[in-house]
Amino acid sequence: MTIKRWISAALLMLLLSACASQAPTAPAKEVRELTVMTHDSFAVSAELVARFEEENQAKVTFIKGGDAGAALNRLILTSLAGAPEADVFYGLDNTFLSRALDNALFEAYAAPALGRIPDAFKLDPGNRALPIDYGDVCINYDKAWFASKGLPLPQSLEDLTNPRYKGLLVVENPATSSPGLSFFLASVAAFGEAGWQEWWKALKENGVVVVSDWESAYYTNFSGSSGRGSQPLVVSYASSPAAELIYAETPLEEPPTGSIVADGTCWRQIEFAGILKGTPNRQLAEKFIDFLLSKAFQEDMPLQMFVYPVLPDAVLPADFARASAVPDRPASLDPQLIAAKRDEWVQAWTALMLK
């Protein structure tokens, strides 16, 4: 008897909870919700988001979907499954741009601010992916190490195969790391489809160290970071020295590391945002894109994410401008070519370097 009573009670509870979840939630007009998918490095001032939420009577939720590539793949997958995870995606970069466009992930939006952004950043003429920021993946060096050895800095990718830099460089695996992929693409841009394997072979013979991710490369292997590793050259960002300066333990005159910005040694990452196809919050999503392109957000980015604003009149913070260099001629490749060849190249690279 007791058992049956328990079972009926349990069933009743189930029924009740089912009804409860069906009940209408708060009136729809009040606060609108916007979900923004970003990558792990995304950051923004709480104050700016609060202002946006207030002005639009909205609540913004940020989902960090992993590395830039991983976040994009999550979005494609959930869209295929008929349940897109977000209304807006911010953090798509030019190495993955075509994958997003080929999968028809975004709706076009001709944001008013686009008129003020240099054409060089607008890689999608259809305005489905809108440029928001850029940064350069460059080799960083340990200033103290090079000063103490009296060694000149490498000034080109070819230099890195010179025996005097033997065993000094650590790079990330392009198959698992976004800066790793960027640096790899810079090498393809420099040596061409026919030549990059030759150069990487020489680099391997010259003792290049390959690790899986940026964290390992920077904090375990790089001698210029607090991890005090054994390689004085690392693939990182042109703005990393600025972060070393701003997050130093004691105020410094100069960062302990520097970036090599010689022609063709850096890869420019442009990051885009887009409105996801089929969002029920199209109007609010447009407002959020406008917010990303507003002067306030563009000026907030450098110290939050160590990237550069695409808006020409956004003013850079002094420390940031002082310590991070901008390459005059970063490497670049046609996004269509990247889309067509990326996976094939990465597999060839893996076979060449890791097997």
Next chain:
Amino acid sequence: MSNMNGKRGGLWWKLLLWLLPAAFLLIFFYQPLTAILRLAFSMRAEGGGQSFFPGLAAKTFAFTLWQAVLSTLLTLVIGLPAAYLFSHYEFAGRKFLRLIALLPFILPTVVVAVSFNSLLGPRGWLNVGLMALFGLSEPPVRLLNSLPAILLAHVFYNSSIIIRIVGGAWSRLDQKLTQAAQMLGANPWQVFWEVTFPLLLPAAAGASLLVFLFDFTSFGVVLMLGGPAFATLEVEIYTQALYLFNLPLAGLLSLIQLAFTLLVAWAHNRVSLPRYGKAALSAEKANLRPPRTKKEKVFTFVTAAVLIALLLLPLLSLVTRSLVSLEAERGERGEAQTGFTLRYYRELFRDTTGSIFYVPPAVAVRNSVLYAAAAMLIANMLGLITSYALHFSGRLARWLEPVLILPLGASAVTLGLGFVIVFRRAPWDGVSFSILIPFAHALVALPLVVRTLLPALRGIPDSLRQAASTLGAGWARVFREVDLPLLLRPLLVCMVFAFTISLGEFGASSFLSTGRNPTIPVAIYRYISQPGALNYGQALAMSTILLVVCALGSLAIEKARLPGEELF
């Protein structure tokens, strides 16, 4: 009601017992898994131009198996003597060392990589010491990015599973049996081989299975400490699914991993099914005594020394590094000093950037502890129910047990992607992801709980329950006064494990993270993914806080006494 001995009838009872575990696994495991696999394989049917690579799968599988077998054997070599040590001898620092052994279990891999680097890296203590000692110009020990680094990290992570589960069973072995064997003239080796070993086998086999599966599905250790030259199935699934977007291949690899897990769990069941007598476990802990003979003293000393070197030193180097500034060694920094500092900890409390993702340490600790406590309760309630359900299922259990182990063999990436697909659609789309996180953690902890409770449950002699029933005790009273006291120790072990698993879990559940309620591991990642001395220092300080929270949490759980324990 005498249904509790499960010998006859009680169909209602059995169905009721299975209801919750079955619902839990269906919702949180089979549903997301089938959803993602179906999607992955449909992408191939649409002709996405992606193909299977049988060669890659075979090669990856071979390496995965090889490193898992090696790691498990090594973990046993370290863990079994340690389990004996902790269950038999009293010595100074015993409790401390036993607690230390648990801590690696929770550390995010990125932090383990940092602590291994500060100890064994090219400019770690070991190399710096050796270079100074022998006047070498190059670091003599090159361990990182190699197979030994993977093995070492696996032993570092998992030896506490052997220590806690086998050690717990060992300390509950009925001393009278070994004493009886000795009195009948058996030498120590015979006592071990013919009495102790068969009695320990279920616990030891269960613990080894868990260690093997943790090693078999290893991800972070292989990726970060092994380096890009090594890939387990789990690493390859991650790369294929999230970077190369070759979902059919990722799906295939996930299936291989699952199938092999099932096979191992099934084979394991055949090995460890009862060949042992009951009435062998007592509720009381064996009396600990100090080592007496010279042999015992040497054993104690050597085992403790190995544990200190292997487990304590990496943790210690992490904690030390969070308290010592080494800035001066980076040159060009005249004013900076090397020395003791609390700066990294102080900085944690300062919101310098105003970032929306800044989380005060107290809030991160609160979130982590809340999630862990919820996951612990869910996993242990379900685990207890599931263990009884299995216990009463007779021969059927042999087929159901491997199925229950399966969540350990599921790829975290695959399952995580399954979560985001399933729980965003009706009828689940109204459920907050924050509520789902402890359930996801419980999913990982559940197999461990069942593996630990089941042998203990099977060790309870039916005669005890029958005697109690005969004396007029109802089933509730039988449970409270017979089963519970005998299950209490293993239950505490389970609670500690579920708590720590939840504190450190960063796999499938990270897919459910919405940026609200950030936990300690989330905060660690936020700091270590940016350059700068303060970010690095704060990541280490936050990791140390994670260690302290885990240590305090498990101490508190072990201190807990359920009502009824003193009755036995």
